[in-house]
Amino acid sequence: MFDQLTARGCAAFGMLLLILLALPMFADSYLVSVVTLVLWFAYVGQAWNVMMGFAGQLSLGHSLYVGLGAYASAALFVHFGIGPWAGLWLGMLLATLAGAVIGVLGFRFAIRGVHFALLTIAFAEFTRIAFDHIGWLGGSGGFFLPVGDAAGSSPFDLRGSPVLFYYVILALALGALALCRRLLHSRIGYFWLAIREDQEAAQAVGIDVFRAKLAAVLISAAMTSLGGVFYAFFYNNLFPEQIFSVSRSIELILAPVIGGIGTLFGPIFGAFILTPPGRAGHLGY
Amino acid sequence: MPLDLYLNVAAGGLLTGLVYGLAALGLSVIFGVVRIVNFAHGELMVIGMYAAVLAAGSLSIDPLLATPVVAGLLFAVGYGLQRGLVNRFIDRPDHMQFILLVGIAMMIVNGLLIVFGPDSRNAQVSYAFDAIEIGPLLLDTVRVYAGGGALTVAALLFFFFRCTLTGKAIRACADNQLGARVVGLNVERLYAFTFGLGAATAGIAGCLMTLLVDVRPQLAPEYTLLSFIVVIVGGLGSMGGALLGGVLIGISEAMAGFILLPSMKSMFSYGLLILVLLLRPQGLLGKRP
Numbered sequence: 001m002f003d004q005l006t007a008r009g010c011a012a013f014g015m016l017l018l019i020l021l022a023l024p025m026f027a028d029s030y031l032v033s034v035v036t037l038v039l040w041f042a043y044v045g046q047a048w049n050v051m052m053g054f055a056g057q058l059s060l061g062h063s064l065y066v067g068l069g070a071y072a073s074a075a076l077f078v079h080f081g082i083g084p085w086a087g088l089w090l091g092m093l094l095a096t097l098a099g100a101v102i103g104v105l106g107f108r109f110a111i112r113g114v115h116f117a118l119l120t121i122a123f124a125e126f127t128r129i130a131f132d133h134i135g136w137l138g139g140s141g142g143f144f145l146p147v148g149d150a151a152g153s154s155p156f157d158l159r160g161s162p163v164l165f166y167y168v169i170l171a172l173a174l175g176a177l178a179l180c181r182r183l184l185h186s187r188i189g190y191f192w193l194a195i196r197e198d199q200e201a202a203q204a205v206g207i208d209v210f211r212a213k214l215a216a217v218l219i220s221a222a223m224t225s226l227g228g229v230f231y232a233f234f235y236n237n238l239f240p241e242q243i244f245s246v247s248r249s250i251e252l253i254l255a256p257v258i259g260g261i262g263t264l265f266g267p268i269f270g271a272f273i274l275t276p277p278g279r280a281g282h283l284g285y
Numbered sequence: 286m287p288l289d290l291y292l293n294v295a296a297g298g299l300l301t302g303l304v305y306g307l308a309a310l311g312l313s314v315i316f317g318v319v320r321i322v323n324f325a326h327g328e329l330m331v332i333g334m335y336a337a338v339l340a341a342g343s344l345s346i347d348p349l350l351a352t353p354v355v356a357g358l359l360f361a362v363g364y365g366l367q368r369g370l371v372n373r374f375i376d377r378p379d380h381m382q383f384i385l386l387v388g389i390a391m392m393i394v395n396g397l398l399i400v401f402g403p404d405s406r407n408a409q410v411s412y413a414f415d416a417i418e419i420g421p422l423l424l425d426t427v428r429v430y431a432g433g434g435a436l437t438v439a440a441l442l443f444f445f446f447r448c449t450l451t452g453k454a455i456r457a458c459a460d461n462q463l464g465a466r467v468v469g470l471n472v473e474r475l476y477a478f479t480f481g482l483g484a485a486t487a488g489i490a491g492c493l494m495t496l497l498v499d500v501r502p503q504l505a506p507e508y509t510l511l512s513f514i515v516v517i518v519g520g521l522g523s524m525g526g527a528l529l530g531g532v533l534i535g536i537s538e539a540m541a542g543f544i545l546l547p548s549m550k551s552m553f554s555y556g557l558l559i560l561v562l563l564l565r566p567q568g569l570l571g572k573r574p
Contacts, residue, residue, distance in 0.1 A: 058380050109563050113379055114322050118513060119562050122555045125510065129552040140548070246506060250387055257384055 013265075020170055024163045032166050036234070038275040039169040040227060045255035045267030046176040047223035052253070053262035054180075054189060055216035056196030058113070061102075061120030063248040064127055065095040065221045069228025070238055071137055074145055077157070077233075079136075084158040084233055091225045098123070099221030103214045121246060128244030138238070145236040158233040165234050172230065173268070176223060181264055183219070192216055196262070224252075289421045294543045295536050296422050300432030302535020304493045306528035307435040308508065309515035310442060311486030317522035318459040318479040321371055322379070324386035327508030328393040329484045333359055333491025334500040335401060341408035341495070348408050349430060352438075352492045356485040363484025367477040375476075390505065397502035405499035427496040434493045442486065443524055455479050459522070487512075507551075514558045520568025529570060533557070 005013065020039075024032050044066065051057050069091035076087035102123050106116050132140040158168070183189045191212040194202040203209050232238055242248065259270025312326045323329075336355045337348040366389070374382045415426040446452040458465045458475050466472055498504075511534070519530025534554050542550040561568065 052380065058383075060383070105563055109566065111562060111566055115517070115562060115566060117379070117383070118517060119559065121510065122514075122558045122562070126552055126555040126559070129549060129555070132548060133546070246510070253380075254384075257380070261380070 017174075024166055029162050032162050034276060036162065036166045036169055038271045039166075039173045040230065040234075041252070041255045041275055042268040042271035043169060043173045043176050043230075044224055044227040044252050045259070045271055046173070046180055047220050047227065048253050049256045049261065049263075049267050050180060050183065050223065051216050051220035053256060053266070054184060054196065055192040055213055056199075057213055057216060058117045059120045059217075059220070060117045060246070060249050060253070061122075061124030062220075062224055062252050063244050063246070064098055064120070064124040065224035066228035066231060066248065066252070067124075067127065067131070067238075067240070067243040068094045068098055069225030070232035070243055071131065071143065071228075072225075073229040074143060074232040074238055075137055078143070078145060084229055088226060088229045091229050092222045095221040095225030095228070096218045098127075099217045100214070103217035107210050107213050121249070124244055124249060125246065128240050131240035131244060140240060143238040145232065147236055165230070169230055169234075172226060177264060177268070179223075184264065188212060188215055291540075291543075293422055293424075294539050296424055297428055298536040298539025299532050300424070300428040300535070301497060301539065302532040303432040303435040303439075303528065304490055304497070304531070305511060305515050305535055306519075306531020307439055307493070308487055308490035309512045309519065309531055310439055310524060310527040311483040311490065312512045313516045313519075313521060313524065313527045314442070314486065315480055315483035316516070318455055319367070319371070319375070319476050321375065321382055321480075322386070323480075323483065324383055324509060325366075325390035325393060326483075326487055326512050327510070328390045328505040329359055329362065330487040330491040330494070330508050330512075331397065331500060331502060331505040332362070332393065333488030334495050334504075335397065335406075336488070337492040337495040338406050338408045338500055341410070342406075347410060348492050348495045349434060352434070352489050355488045355492050359488030360481040360485040362481075364477045364481035366484070367480035368473075371480065372473060372476065390509065394502050394505050397505075401502065403501060403503065405501050407499040408495045410496065431493040431496045435490065438486065438489050439524070439528055442482075445482075446524070451475075451478070511551075511554065514554050517558055517568055518561045520571025523568065523570040526568050526570030530568070533569075 020035070023035060027035075044062070047065075048059065048062050051059050069088070072091035072094050073084045073087035076082040076090060077084060102120060105111075106119050111119055131137060137143050158164075184193075191202070191207050194205070194207060195209055195212055199209060228243075231243070255270035255274055256267040257270065258266075258274055259268065260266030308326070308330055311329075312323055315321060315323045315326075333355050336358060337351050340346040340351040340354070341348055370385065370389070371382075374385050410427065412426045412430075417424045417426055417429055446456060454465070454470050455475050455478065457468075457470060458472055458479075462472060465475075494500075515530040515534050516527055517530075518533060519526030519528070534557065537553045537557060538550040541553040565571075
């Protein structure tokens with residue numbers, strides 16, 4: 001997967017990877033938790049990038065998919081005792097369904113640019129207020145996962161030490177990077193780039209614009225919902241006010257915007273630049 | 286008499302909606318002319334609210350009387366913003382403009398949080414609990430004043446764009462930027478003027494809003510989204526549409542808050558937004574592009 005990187009780029013990426021893999025051996029738990037957060041933002045940034053960076057569809061409501069993934073897996077775990085490795089499928093299903101609704105409606109009715117972005121916000125906000133009123137999921141008072149006691153703390157339930165979470169999110173981030181790279185050099189990836197640059201021209205050469213854009217939304221939604229599953233089990237508390245909020249959606253897109261929209265390493269780079277200063281700010285209090 | 290009750294709720298919503306409509310009018314003016322989506326609109330409005338609350342608190346000036354001063358202040362802020370920052374982003378893609386204005390919005394909200402803290406503040410007026418009786422309707426005096434103020438300012442804006450030379454020049458920029466340049470209009474200055482005008486309108490809406498609600502910095506993003514909903518529902522670039530959208534949202538919020546739950550009221554606004562986006566993307570009174 002490194003064929004288009006320069007030798008120096010390869011070396012830098014290899015070094016970074018080695019440091020990241022070995023990090024829990026020499027870093028304290030605080031640093032590990034900060035890098036976990038960095039990787040989380042890199043992961044969801046990568047997911048958002050599929051939609052905006054590759055296919056050119058601006059979504060400002062990605063917190064919707066984070067929240068759906070988080071609530072679905074958490075509800076299965078708390079109410080039915082089904083672990084996250086099974087629950088994530090429900091989260092992905094719900095998020096792709098939501099993405100399908102937004103995508104089909106938005107693209108069928110030819111809503112573009114600012115209006116499409118507002119449509120994504122509207123759906124996220126609508127869902128936020130709806131979740132505020134679902135008593136079964138805690139409503140606006142919050143939904144809490146039991147913090148791993150000795151009996152239930154198995155990796156199969158994603159209950160465990162910060163190091164476990166660290167490696168899970170590292171695997172997710174690397175997986176997303178590999179997936180995005182594959183997508184970008186596939187048939188659909190080239191379709192996306194064509195649509196991003198000029199939708200009319202893409203349509204004129206025979207690309208099924210509707211299907212390609214919808215595919216971008218679905219893939220992006222499914223990937224983002226996994227980030228939500230991780231969020232739920234890492235933080236153990238969910239509030240509609242936080243997880244579905246517009247400011248969460250904005251937080252998600254900052255890393256790829258800073259790092260470079262439409263690039264593979266942009267979201268990772270951006271997350272490493274943005275997240276640590278934000279955390280350091282918390283130390284002051 | 287339940288019908289009277291519903292009528293009263295609807296009338297209250299209508300008057301509040303006029304203030305929403307005024308705020309949205311500012312957004313509509315900026316988007317219609319400068320083609321920038323002002324994601325810091327609610328923040329400008331909240332600055333206006335704080336200015337009014339401060340004037341009422343320390344100098345005991347009625348928020349209604351403070352409107353000209355607040356409008357001037359916000360005009361300067363808007364003019365400066367457009368001249369200094371936003372103007373450089375005019376030709377950039379949507380998402381960059383969005384990030385810029387969201388950044389400005391975040392700085393304003395957090396600045397207000399640092400200066401004023403997160404607690405609610407309000408402006409005390411002597412007529413806060415008075416009511417005016419019109420037939421079966423019993424209207425809060427503050428709502429009547431706020432709605433009347435909003436209508437007056439909207440009429441002034443309408444007059445400005447129809448009848449003054451500057452107003453006509455701004456409309457020319459909106460219709461055809463290149464054409465406006467060709468006939469010798471200073472487009473940059475007119476853009477800055479328009480942005481200032483939109484910000485001043487938001488500030489006045491904020492002033493009027495202090496009569497109705499307590500102000501917190503966290504209100505700002507809500508008002509930004511609310512203004513968007515109103516503008517999209519009513520129709521971008523249509524002044525009557527912004528007011529109509531505001532009234533519709535105001536009434537639907539009041540009704541939903543009364544019949545269902547107050548906390549569910551904005552769900553209906555977003556539902557209305559989704560419906561309008563899908564069925565009539567140009568808005569109720571907007572023209573098809």
